[in-house]
Structure formats: structure tokens, C-alpha cells
Amino acid sequence: MPHKGSYEVTSKTTLKRYAKRAEYDRAVVHAILDEAFVCHIGFVADGQPYVIPTGYARDGEVLYLHGSVGSRMLRALESGGDICVTVTLLDGLVLARSQFNTDMNYRCVVVLGKARSVRDPEEKAAALLKLTEHIIPGRTQHARAANDRELSQTAVLAIDLNEVSAKVSDKNTNDDDEDYALPIWAGRVPLKLVPGTPVPDPRLDPAYADDIPEYILPYRRPTEKA
Amino acid sequence: MPHKGSYEVTSKTTLKRYAKRAEYDRAVVHAILDEAFVCHIGFVADGQPYVIPTGYARDGEVLYLHGSVGSRMLRALESGGDICVTVTLLDGLVLARSQFNTDMNYRCVVVLGKARSVRDPEEKAAALLKLTEHIIPGRTQHARAANDRELSQTAVLAIDLNEVSAKVSDKNTNDDDEDYALPIWAGRVPLKLVPGTPVPDPRLDPAYADDIPEYILPYRRPTEKA
Numbered sequence: 001m002p003h004k005g006s007y008e009v010t011s012k013t014t015l016k017r018y019a020k021r022a023e024y025d026r027a028v029v030h031a032i033l034d035e036a037f038v039c040h041i042g043f044v045a046d047g048q049p050y051v052i053p054t055g056y057a058r059d060g061e062v063l064y065l066h067g068s069v070g071s072r073m074l075r076a077l078e079s080g081g082d083i084c085v086t087v088t089l090l091d092g093l094v095l096a097r098s099q100f101n102t103d104m105n106y107r108c109v110v111v112l113g114k115a116r117s118v119r120d121p122e123e124k125a126a127a128l129l130k131l132t133e134h135i136i137p138g139r140t141q142h143a144r145a146a147n148d149r150e151l152s153q154t155a156v157l158a159i160d161l162n163e164v165s166a167k168v169s170d171k172n173t174n175d176d177d178e179d180y181a182l183p184i185w186a187g188r189v190p191l192k193l194v195p196g197t198p199v200p201d202p203r204l205d206p207a208y209a210d211d212i213p214e215y216i217l218p219y220r221r222p223t224e225k226a
Numbered sequence: 227m228p229h230k231g232s233y234e235v236t237s238k239t240t241l242k243r244y245a246k247r248a249e250y251d252r253a254v255v256h257a258i259l260d261e262a263f264v265c266h267i268g269f270v271a272d273g274q275p276y277v278i279p280t281g282y283a284r285d286g287e288v289l290y291l292h293g294s295v296g297s298r299m300l301r302a303l304e305s306g307g308d309i310c311v312t313v314t315l316l317d318g319l320v321l322a323r324s325q326f327n328t329d330m331n332y333r334c335v336v337v338l339g340k341a342r343s344v345r346d347p348e349e350k351a352a353a354l355l356k357l358t359e360h361i362i363p364g365r366t367q368h369a370r371a372a373n374d375r376e377l378s379q380t381a382v383l384a385i386d387l388n389e390v391s392a393k394v395s396d397k398n399t400n401d402d403d404e405d406y407a408l409p410i411w412a413g414r415v416p417l418k419l420v421p422g423t424p425v426p427d428p429r430l431d432p433a434y435a436d437d438i439p440e441y442i443l444p445y446r447r448p449t450e451k452a
Binding site (some may be wrong): 012037038040041042046047048049050051052053055081082083084085086088090091092094095096097098099100102104106108110113128129131132135136139140142143144145146147150153154172173175179180182183184185186187188189190191192193194195196197198199200201202203204205208209211212213216 | 238263264266267268269270273274275276277278279281307308309310311312314316318319321322323324325326328330332334336338354355357358361362365366368369370371372373376379382398399405406408409410411412413414415416417418419420421422423424425426427428429430431434435437438439442
């Protein structure tokens with residue numbers, strides 16, 4: 001499985017509008033998937049589409065979806081129906097001189113395909129490690145690994161990264177020519193998901209409650225390490 | 227239409243899992259919808275579910291969905307199919323002593339129903355005002371309002387807030403009894419979408435480029451004003 005290059009463009013992943021913002025490059029897609037925390041899973045149950053947020057992690061060209069999955073979703077996903085997994089990072093607000101051109105900057109990945117249930121204990125354990133490391137790199141060296149009972153209680157789903165597209169909007173204001181003369185402040189307001197000070201669990205031994213491990217404070221996302 | 231009280235619970239909005247986290251209170255739902263910037267719209271086209279992020283704004287018990295809508299989505303939404311609009315706020319990471327209990331805190335609203343196209347010019351203009359004010363309160367007093375040409379170019383969709391549920395997860399670590407003795411730091415890492423310093427548009431008159439209006443700096447979300 002090649003990790004470089006681009007995803008194949010299909011009729012379903014061809015952007016009909018703002019096509020110039022479409023990205024199929026694996027590196028662009030991977031970076032977005034690795035930075036965000038939450039995906040939105042779209043599936044159909046009894047004809048009704050649902051969109052449910054959940055945790056996930058990427059392992060190469062596989063996306064693992066975490067297991068706090070309602071039974072309605074599990075049933076729908078295991079029945080082999082098509083699903084859509086969307087990951088969005090909001091990067092900022094674009095304040096144009098006209099309300100019409102007011103916009104947002106964002107990066108977004110859309111994955112189409114079918115989910116499979118991860119039942120093999122080894123793959124499931126590896127996926128759970130990835131899911132924990134995705135939330136906070138380094139954590140699996142400290143937190144207790146899942147035991148057999150926990151593994152059997154956890155639902156992990158996988159979707160292959162085959163039919164994938166990204167959309168990246170990173171722009172300044174784009175006003176109509178005649179609007180540039182208007183005496184209105186215009187520009188971008190960057191937005192960023194920022195971690196606050198970690199809050200020790202009330203039942204933590206007071207002896208080391210404030211001794212927050214280095215890998216947690218300062219908290220960093222993988223893509224910010226470089 | 228009552229603005230107080232709770233949404234009616236239906237078979238589709240009954241949470242099958244973590245039912246204790248379910249919320250149907252209008253005030254809870256409104257606060258989440260008013261704080262977030264982006265919704266994820268789930269719809270079905272040719273049997274394939276899609277999940278697309280877009281801007282939105284609430285006006286009473288109506289959600290207006292913004293118009294950078296691909297033709298695939300517009301066609302699907304206008305065809306009268308069922309849709310799902312989900313809004314998620316990620317509030318933090320929950321670092322438990324076990325990987326199994328590692329989790330995230332979040333607030334999320336799921337709206338089910340059908341979308342209608344807003345074609346009435348007055349309602350459309352009012353919806354565009356709401357969409358701009360949702361991004362940055364106060365902006366419509368400064369930015370140029372949409373003209374007729376822009377109004378006709380914009381697609382605005384509306385969905386009534388009838389079949390609605392929220393899910394709120396705001397917890398400390400919830401470890402197994404025997405795990406509390408483990409010498410592992412546990413607690414919460416709060417996460418917050420924080421605005422950075424506004425970046426003036428390069429074509430802004432240098433005379434007032436750095437004169438950022440008070441309503442933009444410091445930038446505040448409506449729910450943080452109290």
C-alpha cells in the first residue's frame with residue numbers, strides 16, 4: 001500500500017463546487033486526520049441519515065473508529081451499508097467588507113466506504129493503542145493497557161482510506177472590486193483549539209496530583225511537534 | 227412556538243447508549259447551537275450518505291444552513307429527503323488510568339428533519355444577517371449588506387428544530403476501582419477554540435489596518451458574554 005501520492009478521484013469524490021480547493025494528496029489528508037480529535041460518521045438507519053461524532057485514529061491507510069457507538073450506529077455499520085466519515089478543522093473567520101463574502105477558513109477530509117468490525121483481538125488491541133495515542137501521544141506508555149474483558153466490551157470499526165477527498169480553504173478576504181474602497185475593517189481572525197491547564201482527577205494521590213507529566217504539559221498535537 | 231421547555235422525545239432521538247447524558251432541554255440545545263461555528267449536514271445522494279461541514283445560524287426554533295453548498299447537497303436537500311444536522315463542541319480530553327476509560331468531554335446536538343429552500347427574499351435577507359451575526363456579533367452594523375444579485379446567488383436552507391436531542395459529556399476520569407491505586411497521573415485537559423490576533427487584509431488601507439474594531443478584538447462568542 002503506497003503511503004505517498006494521491007487518492008484516486010472518483011465520481012463521488014469529485015468536488016462539484018470550489019473544485020480548486022479539492023485535494024487528493026495523501027500527505028494533506030493524513031495531516032488533517034492526524035491533527036483533529038473528532039470525526040463525524042454519517043450512516044443510514046431505516047432510511048434516516050444520522051451524523052454522530054466519535055473518536056478515531058489513523059494507522060497507515062486505515063481509519064479506526066472508536067467504540068462509544070450507540071447500538072443503532074453499530075447495527076447500521078455492521079450491516080454493511082455505505083458510510084461517510086468527515087473530519088473538519090476550523091482555522092479561522094474571514095471578515096469581508098460585504099456580508100456576502102464573509103466566510104470561514106477550514107480543512108476537511110471526507111472518507112467514503114464501508115466499515116468493518118474489528119474482531120481479531122490483536123488488531124483490536126493495536127487499534128485501541130492507536131486510539132489512545134491519537135488523543136495524547138505518549139499516554140500508552142503510562143496508562144494501563146486494555147485487558148481481555150475490556151477488549152471484548154469495546155467496539156472498534158475500521159474503514160480503509162480508498163475513496164477520500166480533502167478540501168482546504170485558507171484565504172484572505174475576497175471582496176468585490178468596488179467594495180475595497182469601503183471604510184470597513186476586513187481581515188482574518190485565526191481560530192485554534194488550545195489546551196488549558198490540566199485538571200488533576202479529584203481522587204489522584206495529592207502527593208503527585210500537581211506533578212503533571214511532561215508529555216501532558218505542555219500538551220502538543222503531533223503535527224505541531226515539527 | 228414555545229421557546230422554553232423541552233423537545234419531544236421520539237423513537238429516533240431516544241439515546242440507546244449513555245441515555246443519562248441525553249438532553250432535550252431547549253436552553254441546553256440553544257446554547258450549544260449558538261456557541262459553535264460549524265455544523266455537519268448528513269444527507270443521502272444515490273444511496274450514499276455524505277457528511278458536509280457548513281456554517282449555520284439559529285433564529286428561534288429554525289436553523290439556517292449556509293449556502294456554500296455543493297450542487298450534490300443542494301439537489302439532495304431540495305429533493306425533500308431526510309437529513310441530519312449535527313453540531314459538536316469538543317471540551318476536553320479525559321485521561322483515565324486505563325486506556326479503556328480514556329475519553330473526551332463534548333457537547334453535541336443532533337437535529338433530524340427535512341430541509342426547505344429559503345426563497346422568500348425577506349426571509350433570505352434576514353437569514354443572511356443571522357448567518358453573519360452568528361460568525362461575529364456586531365458585524366452586520368459595519369459590513370455591507372447583500373444586494374439583490376448576491377441574494378439570488380446564495381442558497382439558504384432551513385430546518386425546523388422539532389426532532390432534536392443533545393448529548394453532554396462533562397466528567398472526570400471514571401476508572402475501575404482497582405485502578406485508582408495505580409501510580410498514573412489522571413485528569414482532564416480542557417480544550418477551547420481560541421481566537422488569535424486578527425490579521426488585516428493586505429488590501430486594507432494602511433491608515434486603519436491596525437485599528438481593529440472593538441467588537442472584533444477581543445473576539446468573544448455570544449455565550450461568553452455573560
